[in-house]
Amino acid sequence: MKKILQGAQVKELDAKHISISGQSSQELMEVAALGFVDWYVAQDQFKEYGVLIFVGAGNNGGDGLAIARILTNQGVQVSVVPCFTDPDKLSLDASANWELLPKSVQLLDFNELKYEGDLVLIDCYLGVGLTGTLRESSIPIIDYINEFSGPVVSVDIPSGLPSETIHQGLAVRADYTVTFAFPKLSLLLPENAEYVGELVLVDIGIEEETSKVFDSNFYYLEEKDIPALHKSFHRFSYKGDYGKILIAGGSPGKMGALILCAKSALRTGTGLVTCHIEDSERDIIQTAVPEAMASWGLIANLEFYDSVGIGPGWGQDGRVHLLTQILEEFKSPVVVDADGLNILARSKELLELVPKNSILTPHIGEFSRLVGPAKNHLERLEMAKEFSVTNELILVLKGANTVISLPDGRQIFNSSGTKYMATGGSGDVLTGMITSYLGQGYEPENAAICGVYHHGLAGELAGAKKRKGLIASDLIEAIPETYNLLDIS
Numbered sequence: 454m455k456k457i458l459q460g461a462q463v464k465e466l467d468a469k470h471i472s473i474s475g476q477s478s479q480e481l482m483e484v485a486a487l488g489f490v491d492w493y494v495a496q497d498q499f500k501e502y503g504v505l506i507f508v509g510a511g512n513n514g515g516d517g518l519a520i521a522r523i524l525t526n527q528g529v530q531v532s533v534v535p536c537f538t539d540p541d542k543l544s545l546d547a548s549a550n551w552e553l554l555p556k557s558v559q560l561l562d563f564n565e566l567k568y569e570g571d572l573v574l575i576d577c578y579l580g581v582g583l584t585g586t587l588r589e590s591s592i593p594i595i596d597y598i599n600e601f602s603g604p605v606v607s608v609d610i611p612s613g614l615p616s617e618t619i620h621q622g623l624a625v626r627a628d629y630t631v632t633f634a635f636p637k638l639s640l641l642l643p644e645n646a647e648y649v650g651e652l653v654l655v656d657i658g659i660e661e662e663t664s665k666v667f668d669s670n671f672y673y674l675e676e677k678d679i680p681a682l683h684k685s686f687h688r689f690s691y692k693g694d695y696g697k698i699l700i701a702g703g704s705p706g707k708m709g710a711l712i713l714c715a716k717s718a719l720r721t722g723t724g725l726v727t728c729h730i731e732d733s734e735r736d737i738i739q740t741a742v743p744e745a746m747a748s749w750g751l752i753a754n755l756e757f758y759d760s761v762g763i764g765p766g767w768g769q770d771g772r773v774h775l776l777t778q779i780l781e782e783f784k785s786p787v788v789v790d791a792d793g794l795n796i797l798a799r800s801k802e803l804l805e806l807v808p809k810n811s812i813l814t815p816h817i818g819e820f821s822r823l824v825g826p827a828k829n830h831l832e833r834l835e836m837a838k839e840f841s842v843t844n845e846l847i848l849v850l851k852g853a854n855t856v857i858s859l860p861d862g863r864q865i866f867n868s869s870g871t872k873y874m875a876t877g878g879s880g881d882v883l884t885g886m887i888t889s890y891l892g893q894g895y896e897p898e899n900a901a902i903c904g905v906y907h908h909g910l911a912g913e914l915a916g917a918k919k920r921k922g923l924i925a926s927d928l929i930e931a932i933p934e935t936y937n938l939l940d941i942s
């Protein structure tokens with residue numbers, strides 16, 4: 454899994470990579486520029502566009518000059534706007550790429566900028582080398598980029614955005630940010646979404662091993678990390694091997710949440726699902742999910758189950774007794790969501806009963822009730838870490854780039870998912886998936902990671918077809934496709 458370092462550590466990371474790989478810094482810049490161009494030319498929406506590249510004097514500008522050369526050689530019409538006064542002031546690698554710039558590239562003076570036709574503006578003005586507050590001289594440049602009528606793509610980071618903090622001042626507001634090696638923390642903060650646009654990560658071949666010596670609790674979860682975390686089953690596996698799970702949820706008028714959760718667990722691979730419900734709701738669950746069994750009253754034989762999911766659509770009134778029974782009698786980790794979390798927030802003494810390494814899946818509202826209100830996402834991350842470490846629990850803080858907070862202090866940002874998942878019932882589907890993996894015998898950490906990643910991927914697959922027409926049931930139907938895509942059997 455990639456470590457998320459600080460922007461200021463990028464130079465050290467490069468130096469380490471260079472000493473291990475034997476690659477020169479200019480070659481590394483070339484790899485980054487080629488990676489950017491590969492992504493760029495694959496974007497159908499830019500097919501008929503020329504490009505206008507703003508370049509600064511540092512290595513971010515160097516990337517831009519290399520991109521200008523490579524795109525020109527691929528037949529794209531390229532103009533460059535140098536945002537520096539003297540080419541002698543360029544960084545070493547930027548200077549080398551300045552010398553290599555093809556003669557056919559048009560150099561445009563920022564003060565006399567006039568352009569015609571469909572253009573994409575590529576922002577290579579300032580990267581992670583930004584220090585302190587933005588200088589006066591940068592303001593007209595960033596204003597110009599922000600007033601540009603066409604699409605804006607920022608390279609590595611939107612110019613003017615600091616690498617680690619929540620920003621409220623002037624910075625480029627990009628439609629896309631194509632970042633290198635690892636996503637900078639600021640690109641993952643919801644408060645900065647208006648600057649970042651869509652986030653794309655380009656791998657530039659720096660081994661994960663290289664960042665081991667750097668101190669960071671933040672990690673970025675990608676598709677390549679997933680297959681190794683899955684358990685494989687053998688030819689003679691029977692339904693008991695895939696887990697027997699209990700879901701305590703649903704209430705009159707909110708049975709849908711439980712139905713989504715149960716179906717999702719079945720599609721994730723669980724062998725046997727039992728739904729613990731109110732007597733009056735028996736017909737609904739048996740009709741909507743014939744594959745599931747139902748139980749009611751006090752729970753008999755809790756030890757029969759491999760995992761328990763608690764909360765979707767449950768309601769809070771009259772549930773404390775049942776929740777206490779589960780937490781006292783079920784000795785393995787459980788999954789707690791929705792009203793299960795709301796009860797814990799109201800009756801904090803129950804928190805001590807929650808088995809260690811259980812997985813709690815709050816959205817921001819539930820987090821605020823359970824752990825406390827946060828000023829911003831950075832503070833929320835810090836509070837989540839403290840909560841996970843102190844209580845030895847796994848917190849899955851849901852949202853775009855869901856964060857998995859582990860009892861050892863690591864915090865993992867998810868890369869999969871789409872805005873189309875912001876629809877009622879998406880969270881119930883996630884609870885079913887994580888409970889399913891726990892029941893299949895996955896370590897709690899892996900159950901949370903696989904659940905969160907596959908859930909987001911199911912969202913991407915369903916979202917590609919249904920866009921804003923996506924509903925939570927579409928996520929469930931897309932779960933099997935995620936196994937095909939990652940070749941998980």
Ligand SMILES: NC(=O)C1=CN([C@@H]2O[C@H](COP(=O)(O)OP(=O)(O)OC[C@H]3O[C@@H](n4cnc5c(N)ncnc54)[C@H](OP(=O)(O)O)[C@@H]3O)[C@@H](O)[C@H]2O)[C@@H](O)CC1
Pocket residue numbers: 463464466467481482485509510511512513514515516544578579580581582583584585586587588591608609610633634657
């Ligand atoms: N491993 C990787 O990820 C790789 C990273 N690579 C790339 O390197 C980039 C980092 O490059 P970097 O360190 O040269 O700095 P960069 O971002 O160009 O900024 C320096 C410029 O900003 C200016 N400036 C500073 N503060 C300012 C302010 N407050 N207000 C205004 N201006 C200010 C500063 O001016 P100066 O102080 O020198 O006068 C100088 O001109 C990184 O983002 C990525 O794109 C790839 O090439 C390869 C592999």
Ligand SMILES: Nc1ncnc2c1ncn2[C@@H]1O[C@H](COP(=O)(O)OP(=O)(O)O)[C@@H](O)[C@H]1O
Pocket residue numbers: 816851852853854855869870871872873874875876877878879880881882883908
């Ligand atoms: N903009 C978004 N980008 C990616 N994922 C999202 C986004 N909005 C919501 N999600 C995901 O959808 C799910 C919503 O969960 P939740 O808020 O509990 O919904 P519900 O209570 O309706 O089931 C979470 O897993 C969250 O990560």
Ligand SMILES: [K+]
Pocket residue numbers: 513576577578579580607608609610611612
């Ligand atoms: K930039």
